[in-house]
Structures are given as structure tokens and as C-alpha cells.
Amino acid sequence: MPVTSAENTFSAYRSSRFHFLERLKSGWLVYRENLLGRIGLVLLACFACMAAGSFIPPLIDPIYHPMSGVDPLISYSTGPSLRHWLGTDFIGRDIFSQLLTGARIAFIVGVSSAFMSIVVGTIVGMVAGYAGGTTDTILMRAADVVMVMPTLLVILILAALFGQLSIWIIVLLIALFRWPAVARVIRSQTLSLKRRPFVDAARVTGASCFRIIFRHIMPNVLPLALLYMTFRVTSAILIEAALAFLGFGDPGTVSWGMMLQWVWKTGHMFQAPYWLLPPGICISLITLSFYMVGRAMDEVLDPRLRKEKALE
Amino acid sequence: MNRSAHPVVRIDRLSKIYRPKRTLGSSHSSHPVIALNQVSLDIERGEIFGLVGGSGSGKTTLGRLLVKLEKSDGGKIYLSENDTTRIRGQALKAFRAKVQMIFQDPYQSLNPQLTIFDTVSEPLIIHKTSSRSTRIKKVRKVLTTVGFSPAEDYFSRYPHELSGGQRQRVAIARAIVLNPEFIVADEPTSMLDATNSFQIFNILSDLRKKQRVTFLFITHSLAAANFLCDRIGVIYHGNLVEKGPARQIIRHPAHPYTKALLDALPSYCQDPACTFHNTLLESPRDLPGSSHYCPFFTLCREADPYQCASETPNMIHLSATHSAACFKAG
Amino acid sequence: MTLLDVSNLSIGYRLRDRLIKAVDSVSFSLEPGKTLGFVGESGSGKTTIGMSLLRLLPENASVLSGSIRFEGRDVYSLSDESLRAIRWKKIAMIFQAAMNALNPVQRINEQVAEALLIHHPKMSKRDALARTAQLFESVGIPENRHADYPHQYSGGMKQRAIIAMALICQPLLLIADEPTTALDVIVQGQILKVIRAIQQEMAIAMIFISHDISVVADVCHDIAVMYGGRIIEAGQRSEILETPAHPYTRMLLASNLTLSDHSFDMPTVHQSRKANIRHLGSTKENDMCPFVCHCRQITDHCQATPQKWMVLSSSHRVFCNNIAGDLTK
Numbered sequence: 001m002p003v004t005s006a007e008n009t010f011s012a013y014r015s016s017r018f019h020f021l022e023r024l025k026s027g028w029l030v031y032r033e034n035l036l037g038r039i040g041l042v043l044l045a046c047f048a049c050m051a052a053g054s055f056i057p058p059l060i061d062p063i064y065h066p067m068s069g070v071d072p073l074i075s076y077s078t079g080p081s082l083r084h085w086l087g088t089d090f091i092g093r094d095i096f097s098q099l100l101t102g103a104r105i106a107f108i109v110g111v112s113s114a115f116m117s118i119v120v121g122t123i124v125g126m127v128a129g130y131a132g133g134t135t136d137t138i139l140m141r142a143a144d145v146v147m148v149m150p151t152l153l154v155i156l157i158l159a160a161l162f163g164q165l166s167i168w169i170i171v172l173l174i175a176l177f178r179w180p181a182v183a184r185v186i187r188s189q190t191l192s193l194k195r196r197p198f199v200d201a202a203r204v205t206g207a208s209c210f211r212i213i214f215r216h217i218m219p220n221v222l223p224l225a226l227l228y229m230t231f232r233v234t235s236a237i238l239i240e241a242a243l244a245f246l247g248f249g250d251p252g253t254v255s256w257g258m259m260l261q262w263v264w265k266t267g268h269m270f271q272a273p274y275w276l277l278p279p280g281i282c283i284s285l286i287t288l289s290f291y292m293v294g295r296a297m298d299e300v301l302d303p304r305l306r307k308e309k310a311l312e
Numbered sequence: 313m314n315r316s317a318h319p320v321v322r323i324d325r326l327s328k329i330y331r332p333k334r335t336l337g338s339s340h341s342s343h344p345v346i347a348l349n350q351v352s353l354d355i356e357r358g359e360i361f362g363l364v365g366g367s368g369s370g371k372t373t374l375g376r377l378l379v380k381l382e383k384s385d386g387g388k389i390y391l392s393e394n395d396t397t398r399i400r401g402q403a404l405k406a407f408r409a410k411v412q413m414i415f416q417d418p419y420q421s422l423n424p425q426l427t428i429f430d431t432v433s434e435p436l437i438i439h440k441t442s443s444r445s446t447r448i449k450k451v452r453k454v455l456t457t458v459g460f461s462p463a464e465d466y467f468s469r470y471p472h473e474l475s476g477g478q479r480q481r482v483a484i485a486r487a488i489v490l491n492p493e494f495i496v497a498d499e500p501t502s503m504l505d506a507t508n509s510f511q512i513f514n515i516l517s518d519l520r521k522k523q524r525v526t527f528l529f530i531t532h533s534l535a536a537a538n539f540l541c542d543r544i545g546v547i548y549h550g551n552l553v554e555k556g557p558a559r560q561i562i563r564h565p566a567h568p569y570t571k572a573l574l575d576a577l578p579s580y581c582q583d584p585a586c587t588f589h590n591t592l593l594e595s596p597r598d599l600p601g602s603s604h605y606c607p608f609f610t611l612c613r614e615a616d617p618y619q620c621a622s623e624t625p626n627m628i629h630l631s632a633t634h635s636a637a638c639f640k641a642g
Numbered sequence: 643m644t645l646l647d648v649s650n651l652s653i654g655y656r657l658r659d660r661l662i663k664a665v666d667s668v669s670f671s672l673e674p675g676k677t678l679g680f681v682g683e684s685g686s687g688k689t690t691i692g693m694s695l696l697r698l699l700p701e702n703a704s705v706l707s708g709s710i711r712f713e714g715r716d717v718y719s720l721s722d723e724s725l726r727a728i729r730w731k732k733i734a735m736i737f738q739a740a741m742n743a744l745n746p747v748q749r750i751n752e753q754v755a756e757a758l759l760i761h762h763p764k765m766s767k768r769d770a771l772a773r774t775a776q777l778f779e780s781v782g783i784p785e786n787r788h789a790d791y792p793h794q795y796s797g798g799m800k801q802r803a804i805i806a807m808a809l810i811c812q813p814l815l816l817i818a819d820e821p822t823t824a825l826d827v828i829v830q831g832q833i834l835k836v837i838r839a840i841q842q843e844m845a846i847a848m849i850f851i852s853h854d855i856s857v858v859a860d861v862c863h864d865i866a867v868m869y870g871g872r873i874i875e876a877g878q879r880s881e882i883l884e885t886p887a888h889p890y891t892r893m894l895l896a897s898n899l900t901l902s903d904h905s906f907d908m909p910t911v912h913q914s915r916k917a918n919i920r921h922l923g924s925t926k927e928n929d930m931c932p933f934v935c936h937c938r939q940i941t942d943h944c945q946a947t948p949q950k951w952m953v954l955s956s957s958h959r960v961f962c963n964n965i966a967g968d969l970t971k
């Protein structure tokens with residue numbers, strides 16, 4: 001049985017039992033050539049190390065606990081020293097260990113709310129796109145309504161009404177407000193997939209709508225959903241930081257936004273750069289690196305963005 | 313064969329009209345397309361019925377109506393004498409197990425994310441026919457039937473690792489795994505080269521012989537239909553213009569459009585015993601003013617300027633099995 | 643004098659992780675006014691050859707060896723200047739699926755006239771349109787349709803316009819890449835008629851590429867059969883059609899369906915697939931038979947030794963050393 005002959009003859013044809021790994025590998029080969037993607041990945045790795053390392057300082061000495069660990073010798077903000085690498089905050093807590101914990105919180109907030117909004121967005125998008133008609137109209141109008149609501153403002157109002165929100169409520173709220181954009185993209189992708197003959201073929205074999213959506217369409221939109229997840233992470237982190245900075249964060253967690261708010265509220269904004277700058281820089285860098293990773297993944301997923309290298 | 317005693321499929325005056333959706337900024341003011349106009353057909357058990365026609369003549373539309381991918385705008389379809397026009401729910405699912413379709417484009421009709429095994433075993437899962445071990449056995453059997461040996465080698469491959477011909481054979485395997493009664497094959501070889509399509513034809517004809525599967529074989533080439541089919545129907549702009557036994561249609565075509573289709577084949581495909589009919593006008597003539605006319609009037613060299621321009625021809629029986637919709641036939 | 647002489651041409655495509663040799667040691671030549679047809683399955687390198695003649699290969703392709711001589715001059719050592727003088731004026735091409743590439747917002751005759759004006763800047767627009775009208779007449783586009791937009795044309799009429807566009811500068815050589823593949827039988831018949839008529843009338847040389855041997859047989863004097871990037875058999879039309887020598891050519895001809903009664907013994911094509919897998923890797927070496935994996939009359943000798951061209955007549959040659967026995971049949 002002929003394989004396209006040039007391939008056949010020149011051994012391009014490999015029967016691979018590890019299709020997924022194979023694709024991952026070739027995707028990685030493309031990704032690797034993207035400078036931005038590499039930088040983003042290195043940065044993310046650093047932040048991941050920070051998040052993982054955030055458990056260590058409190059184990060060394062309880063005074064390094066980011067929330068409750070107050071240095072008995074210090075009761076005001078001090079600059080960097082050997083004992084406190086980045087100094088202490090206004091009641092003598094270690095800024096470095098707060099920074100590490102902030103990384104963990106950023107990951108938790110970013111990834112979990114992005115994950116939730118992706119799940120909701122993907123399901124809504126697939127159902128709307130595949131079902132069409134009234135279902136489509138209703139779901140998309142709902143998405144429009146949510147989309148035009150200013151996330152930050154609504155959460156602020158909710159926080160003002162119900163008092164302090166816990167970090168998980170915030171995560172949930174962010175997720176609830178950020179799915180419509182995902183749903184739109186997934187819907188349009190589904191609309192074009194729906195016309196592909198393989199979906200017709202599945203219908204002819206008697207597959208139910210449920211099966212078509214989850215077995216046939218989902219695997220094909222999943223890469224796109226993952227791509228969107230990296231962008232969602234960015235926006236979730238930013239929203240949480242803004243909330244915390246404005247004083248509506250969860251007072252029981254140490255996030256970077258929270259640290260900024262403490263700097264601001266205690267009037268150290270211009271006196272303590274050692275306290276202000278690290279969380280500020282971290283927020284910018286982590287959002288930037290997620291964005292860069294997203295861009296590079298974009299190129300992996302969309303071959304039209306690629307440049308094949310010319311033969312010399 | 314006892315004619316029309318028990319046709320597997322009976323199509324009774326089936327019509328389909330595509331009404332354009334009004335969209336902003338669509339350039340040509342579009343009017344409804346009559347894709348099928350009152351088509352009636354019987355397909356006997358165990359035969360391969362060839363549906364032949366040019367591009368846009370409504371062949372795919374008929375196929376999609378038959379497998380209920382599309383709703384008809386009038387007319388009825390009977391499967392083993394049961395009206396299938398309005399079935400839904402469990403009845404539709406049972407129908408799906410009996411009627412299958414092979415699509416035109418093997419590069420598009422397989423889900424790129426599913427392995428060959430997953431693709432072929434899916435109908436079995438949907439129709440809950442068997443346990444996993446019998447599924448494996450069945451999949452192995454159908455893959456062998458369509459010429460994959462050893463079948464296990466292909467279980468975990470993905471479509472992109474197969475050639476066009478192999479993919480089309482996987483699509484056939486998926487269609488026959490439930491032992492359907494009736495399969496619509498929509499130009500199953502139009503994307504394949506001659507050697508590949510020849511294999512596909514052999515597989516279809518084997519299936520007919522060994523498992524008595526009935527086929528509607530859609531093609532635009534009378535040469536392919538001649539090779540594979542028992543009977544042929546010729547369709548032009550949604551109208552069935554001629555039907556009859558394959559040999560009869562090739563040797564003694566009655567409708568000028570059928571003759572034009574025969575003429576159009578490259579000379580290397582022609583049968584030296586056949587004559588050149590020359591029924592096609594070089595440039596189309598204007599539509600007649602009346603609302604009834606022969607659909608082929610504009611391109612027919614033999615058209616009568618009065619009768620053909622003022623009446624729509626009905627099917628005329630030329631023999632017990634052969635009929636054509638042309639005033640000049642017979 | 644030969645118009646076009648291609649010798650030992652090999653072309654490769656560089657992919658991310660490997661090199662595909664799409665055309666391998668291809669040689670042929672073409673006399674003025676003759677038509678040469680290339681047949682072969684999808685992916686056998688036909689389009690690649692056509693593109694290389696005009697030096698229009700994509701960026702990731704490169705000519706690995708060999709030469710292309712047009713009117714005695716090596717196309718690949720021409721300056722950009724002299725290349726421009728040849729492209730379209732002397733060698734024109736009908737691209738695969740070109741009819742979908744017409745500009746939707748420009749009138750067809752203007753598009754065709756523009757092709758002429760680009761190459762003859764001194765010509766007036768009126769002359770160009772007049773010349774276009776003349777050509778449209780000979781490819782069979784009725785006068786009242788000349789100034790339509792592409793969406794008003796049917797597939798067949800678009801393809802006629804594309805043919806006219808290729809002929810507008812009166813080239814010496816026309817390369818037609820699958821000009822009828824997307825069309826239905828009747829339209830295909832009409833287009834082939836136009837191509838035949840024009841080829842005879844204007845006496846241009848033509849390279850006609852198709853995967854359908856019956857189409858090629860309809861328009862060409864000579865036929866070259868390709869498989870796996872190689873020409874495996876070449877000869878005059880009658881030689882290829884009546885006394886095919888290579889197993890692949892025979893298979894191709896046997897599986898071409900005709901209107902005659904198919905009572906004769908049809909080849910069952912899928913056999914001996916075991917041979918496939920065993921030898922996939924080894925065919926990389928030079929001059930091994932590209933068809934070895936699918937050949938039905940394969941011998942150990944075929945797999946072990948490089949093939950040589952067998953000359954069967956002054957025009958007929960075949961790249962298979964295993965045929966001497968059955969030639970008498």
C-alpha cells in the first residue's frame with residue numbers, strides 16, 4: 001500500500017506508537033527555537049522554584065513565617081541584612097519569605113482561576129457552537145453580558161457588600177468573569193470543526209451530541225484552550241494583585257498585591273524601596289513570562305506563524 | 313432478481329431545497345437552490361446502484377438525505393419498506409446501525425486525534441454490541457477485510473500516519489463494522505490515484521459479494537460506474553434523467569446528458585465499440601420563457617425548440633428496467 | 643534544437659528535522675512544439691519538477707544536483723534580469739488550483755491583460771485588451787462574458803481564463819499542472835479539447851502534469867511515468883500505452899477504468915505487503931528501485947542491486963532491470 005512515495009522512499013514514514021509524545025516532541029522542537037518562549041520558560045521555572053521554596057524559611061526558624069513570624073528584635077521596617085535578606089516589613093516580618101509565599105499564591109490564584117474559566121469557557125463554547133440555534137444565542141448573549149461587566153469593579157462592589165472575601169472566593173469570582181472570551185474563541189473553532197466531515201461521520205455512526213462534543217470536538221479544541229489558559233493566568237494574577245492592593249484581598253494570605261498594599265498603607269511607599277520593588281517586579285515578571293510562553297505556544301499551534309528555515 | 317419485490321431503499325419523490333441564509337454583505341443576491349427535484353429510486357438488496365452526474369448535480373445531497381444528515385423538503389425514504397422520514401430517538405439510533413456512509417475526502421473524514429482502533433471500534437461502543445475483547449476481535453476482522461494485514465500493526469496508528477488510500481480503507485472499515493444493510497459511498501475515490509481507487513473498488517465489490525451489503529455508489533465518472541455498478545442513475549441539476557442497468561446505459565444511452573457524459577471521457581477510457589454522440593452544445597442557449605421546460609434544454613443539441621421548451625419531460629419506460637426523462641427517448 | 647533539456651535533476655525539501663528528496667535524478671528533453679506528459683501518483687514530485695523549470699521552488703527547496711537548460715542556457719545560472727525575460731514570455735505555467743487564485747474584485751479580462759502589460763510595459767492597455775479578447779475567443783469564452791468578475795464564472799470558464807492568461811505572451815513552453823483535476827468530467831472534456839486545439843494551432847511545446855493517465859494519453863505525444871520522485875518509464879504515447887514495461891506502469895494502466903466490458907483478469911493490487919516494511923529503510927540508497935516495496939514481480943536481485951536504465955527503443959526507456967523476460971508478451 002503506497003505511502004506518499006517520497007516519504008516512503010526517504011524514510012520519513014515512521015510508525016509511531018507514541019503519537020502524543022511524538023507530537024509533544026515536535027512541538028517542543030518548534031517551541032525551542034522561539035527566544036521569547038525560552039526566556040518565559042526560564043522565568044517561570046524561577047518563580048516555580050520560589051513557590052516551592054516558600055515552605056523552607058518557616059521550617060528554619062518560626063520568625064520567618066510570612067504571616068505570623070515576627071522578629072522579636074525588630075518592630076519596624078528595616079532594610080536588607082544578613083538575617084533578613086530583603087529586610088522586614090512594618091512589624092518585623094521577613095520580606096523575602098513573604099515574597100516566596102507570594103509566588104505560591106500567584107500560581108495558585110492564576111492557575112486555578114484560569115483553569116476554572118477555561119473549563120467553563122470551553123464547555124460553553126463547544127455546546128453553543130455545536131448546538132447552534134437558540135442554545136447558541138442564549139449562551140452567547142449571556143457571555144456578552146458577563147464580558148462587558150468590568151471584573152474589577154464588580155468584585156470590588158461585592159467585596160464592599162460582603163466584607164472580606166477569602167482567596168478562594170476571589171479565585172472563583174475571577175474565573176466566573178473571565179470565561180466569555182474563551183467561550184467565544186472555542187465556539188468559533190467548534191463552528192469550523194462541526195463542518196468537518198469527521199463530525200458528520202460520527203453522526204452517521206449514531207454518536208450522541210454528548211459524545212461528539214467530548215470525544216470528537218474537545219480533543220481538537222484542547223490545544224487552543226490550553227493556549228488561552230496561559231493568557232488567562234496573566235489576567236487572573238493581575239486582577240488579584242489589584243484587588244489586594246486596593247485593600248479587598250484576603251487578609252489571611254500573603255500575596256504580592258497584599259505586600260504592596262501594606263507598603264502603601266503604612267506610608268513606606270517612598271521610604272522603603274527594598275519593600276516596594278520586589279513584589280512589584282515579581283508581578284510584572286510573572287505576567288510577562290506567562291504571556292511570552294503563551295506567544296510561543298501560539299506559534300507551535302499555528303503553523304502559519306512558523307518560518308521554515310531556508311536551505312542554504 | 314425479483315424486481316422491486318423488496319427494495320432495501322425506496323426513495324419516493326424526494327426533494328431538497330437549500331434556502332440561503334441572509335447574511336450581511338453577501339455579494340451575489342442568492343436565491344434558493346433546488347438541489348434535488350422529486351427524485352424517485354429503488355435500490356435492490358445486494359446491488360450496487362451508481363449515481364452519476366456532474367459537479368453540483370445533487371449527488372452528495374441525495375446521499376446525505378439518505379443517511380439522515382439532512383432533512384428533506386418533501387418526499388419519503390423507505391428502508392426495507394419502513395418510512396424513515398420522521399424517525400427519531402431509539403428508532404433513529406437503530407436506523408444508524410443499518411445505514412452508513414463513506415465520505416468523499418479521506419483526509420477529512422477521520423478524526424485526527426483518534427487512533428485507527430478507536431475510530432473503527434466507535435460504532436461498536438455507541439451501539440453497545442459487545443465487550444472489549446469481542447470488539448478487538450471484530451475490529452481485527454474488518455481491518456483484515458479491507459486489506460490491512462496484520463491488522464494489529466495499524467491499531468494504534470493515527471490517520472496522519474496513513475496514506476490516502478489507507479485512510480479511505482479505514483473509513484470503509486468503520487462503515488462496515490456494524491454489518492449495515494446499506495452504505496452510501498460518496499465519491500470514495502475522488503481524492504485517490506488510479507491504483508488506490510482500484511483497490512477500493514475491489515473491496516466494495518467483495519463486500520457486496522460476500523456480505524450482501526447494498527451500496528449507493530456516487531461518482532462523476534461513468535467508467536467507474538460501469539466497472540462497479542449493476543444499475544446506474546444519471547442525475548442532472550437535481551433531476552434524475554435516466555436509470556437502468558449499467559451495461560444498457562453505457563451501450564444504449566437514451567438521454568442526451570448521459571451521452572454527453574460518455575463523450576466527455578478521455579479517449580483512452582472509451583470503448584472502441586461505442587460511437588461519439590455529440591449531444592452537448594458548445595455554448596448554452598437561453599432559458600425558455602415558460603416555467604416548464606426540460607432541465608437539460610439549455611445545453612442540449614437535440615432539443616426541440618417547442619416541446620422541450622414548454623413541457624417538463626417525465627420518465628419514459630424504454631424497457632422493463634430502463635427509463636429516461638427525454639421526449640426523444642425510445 | 644531541443645527546447646528544454648533537463649539532466650540528472652534532484653530536488654530536496656528541507657523540513658525541520660530531515661531532508662525529503664522529492665525529485666531524484668530526473669532527465670528528459672523536449673523538442674519545440676511537442677507535448678510531454680508526466681503521470682504519477684500524488685506526491686511523486688510532478689509539481690516540484692514543473693516549478694523548478696521556472697525557478698519558482700519554495701524557499702525550503704533546493705536543487706541538489708543536475709541542470710536545466712532552456713534554449714541551451716542553464717536556467718539556474720541565469721541572472722535575475724534574464725530570468726525575468728524568460729518567465730511568462732517564454733515559459734508560462736498553469737498552476738495547480740490556479741483558478742481559485744483569481745482576484746475576486748478585478749474583471750477577468752483586465753486581470754489577463756495585466757499579465758501582458760507587466761511583461762510588455764510599452765504596450766497600450768487597449769492593445770492588451772484586444773489581444774486578450776482574441777485569446778478568449780480561441781479558448782472559448784463568449785464575447786459578452788469577457789468583462790465579468792471571477793465569481794460569475796463557472797469552474798470551467800475560470801480554467802479557460804487561466805489558460806488564456808498563460809498563453810498571453812505567446813510562450814514557447816507551457817507547463818500545465820493538473821489543469822483539469824478540480825473539474826467534472828464534461829468540463830474536463832471541454833478543457834482538454836481547448837488545450838489540444840491551442841497546442842496544435844500555436845505549436846507551443848507543453849509539459850502536461852496529471853495523475854490521471856487517460857487524461858495525459860489524450861493530449862501528449864510523449865509520456866513519462868513517475869514514481870517516488872523518479873521517472874521510471876518514458877516513451878512515446880503508443881509505446882507507454884501499448885507496450886508498458888515497468889510493473890508500475892502496467893499496474894497504472896490496468897487500474898484505469900474504461901467503458902469496455904471488464905471481463906479480463908483484473909490485477910489484485912494488494913498483495914505481498916510484507917515486502918514493504920522490510921525494505922523501507924534501505925531504499926534510500928541511490929539508484930535502487932523506488933517501486934520495490936509494492937512491486938509484484940520483485941526478485942531478490944531487485945532489492946540488492948541498483949537499477950539501470952534499459953533502452954527499449956530510441957524513445958522508450960525503463961528504469962527496471964527485471965523486465966527482459968516478459969517483454970515478448
Ligand SMILES: Nc1ncnc2c1ncn2[C@@H]1O[C@H](COP(=O)(O)OP(=O)(O)OP(=O)(O)O)[C@@H](O)[C@H]1O
Nearest residue numbers: 330345347365366367368369370371372373374532
Ligand atoms: N449546505 C448547502 N447550502 C446551500 N447550498 C448547497 C448546500 N450544499 C449543497 N448546495 C448546493 O446544492 C447543489 C447540489 O450540491 P451537491 O453537493 O449535492 O452536488 P454534488 O452532485 O455532490 O457535486 P460534486 O460532484 O461537486 O460533489 C449545488 O448547487 C450546491 O451549491
Ligand SMILES: Nc1ncnc2c1ncn2[C@@H]1O[C@H](COP(=O)(O)OP(=O)(O)OP(=O)(O)O)[C@@H](O)[C@H]1O
Nearest residue numbers: 006007655664683684685686687688689690700853
Ligand atoms: N514546500 C514543501 N515543503 C516540504 N515538502 C514538500 C513541499 N512541497 C512538496 N513537498 C513534498 O515533496 C513531494 C513531492 O511533492 P509534489 O507537490 O511535487 O508532488 P505532486 O506529484 O505534484 O503531487 P500531487 O499530485 O499531489 O500534486 C511530496 O512528498 C511533498 O510532500
Ligand SMILES: [Mg+2]
Nearest residue numbers: 371372373416
Ligand atoms: Mg459531492
Ligand SMILES: [Mg+2]
Nearest residue numbers: 688689690738
Ligand atoms: Mg502537484
